[in-house]
Amino acid sequence: QVQLVESGGGLVQAGGSLRLSCTISGRTASGTVMGWFRQTPGKAREFVAAISWSAGTTDYVDSVKGRFSISRDNFKNTVYLQMNSLKPEDTAVYYCAARAGLSVLYYTSTYDYWGQGTQVTVSS
Numbered sequence: 099q100v101q102l103v104e105s106g107g108g109l110v111q112a113g114g115s116l117r118l119s120c121t122i123s124g125r126t127a128s129g130t131v132m133g134w135f136r137q138t139p140g141k142a143r144e145f146v147a148a149i150s151w152s153a154g155t156t157d158y159v160d161s162v163k164g165r166f167s168i169s170r171d172n173f174k175n176t177v178y179l180q181m182n183s184l185k186p187e188d189t190a191v192y193y194c195a196a197r198a199g200l201s202v203l204y205y206t207s208t209y210d211y212w213g214q215g216t217q218v219t220v221s222s
Contacts, residue, residue, distance in 0.1 A: 099124050100122065100123070100124035100125050100196065100210075100211045101122070101123045101124050101211075102120055102121070102122055102194045102195070102196060102211055102212065102213035103120065103121050103123075103213060103214075104118060104119065104120045104192070104193070104194045104213040104214065104215065104216045105118070105119050105216065106118040106119050106216060107192060107216030107217045107218045108217075108218070108219070109219045109220075109221065110184055110218075110219070110220055110221070111220070111221050112184060112185055112186055112220055112221065112222050113183060113184065114184050114220070115180070115181060115182045115183075115184065116181045116184065116218060117178055117179065117180050117181065118134065118178065118179040118181070118192055118194075118216060118218075119176055119177075119178055120132065120134075120176065120177050120178075120179075120194030120213055121174065121175055121176045122175050122176075122177075122196055122211075123175065127151045127170070127172070127175045128151055128152050129151065129152055129198060129199070129200070130151045130152075130196050130197065130198060130199075131148055131149070131150050131151065131196065131197050131198075131199055131200070131201065131202055131203065131209075132148065132149055132151060132168075132170065132177040132194065132195070132196050133145065133146075133147065133148035133149075133194070133195045133196070133197070133202070133203075133209060134146040134147045134148070134168065134177075134179045134192055134193070134194060134195070135192070135193045135195055135206060136188075136190035136191065136192045136193070136218075137190055137191050137193065137215075138189065138190045138191075143193065143206050144159065145159055145204040145205070145206075146158070146159055146162060146166065146179070146192070147159070147162065147166055147168040147179060148168065148202040148203070148204075149168045149169070149170055149177060149202070150199075150200050150201065150202055151170055151177075152200060153200050155202060156168050156202070157202045157204075161187075162181075162188075165181065165182050165183045165184075166179060166180065166181050166182070167179075167180040167182075168180075177194070179192070181218070184218075184220045185220060186220045186221065186222045187220075188218060188220050189218060189219050189220050190218060191215040191216065191217050191218075192215065192216050192217075192218050193212055193213055193214075193215045193216075194212070194213035195209035195211065195212050195213070196209060196210065196211040197209045197210050197211070198210065
């Protein structure tokens, strides 16, 4: 059974940084695309960033480019989302997701596995 376990959320002031972690178990990370999505109340879950584990390719939503960075640790089967220069509008529940394949995709329906979510709150 595939499981995604997230950690690292919290409360931070605007301009600060947080690092989210997501560890995958139950399947090999190779051949998997790992993504981060976020959701605020009343809004649809939106794509934030993703990394193709085998290819190493990454992509980001425009609003976080230059501020967020996604990376992976092959030994720990863990993907990280380093979030710098945080803004109040980054406040959301952040979800880790995984799908089999090599291509980064942006739609929630294309991901097969989801973590439980971790709250990120950025105060102004």
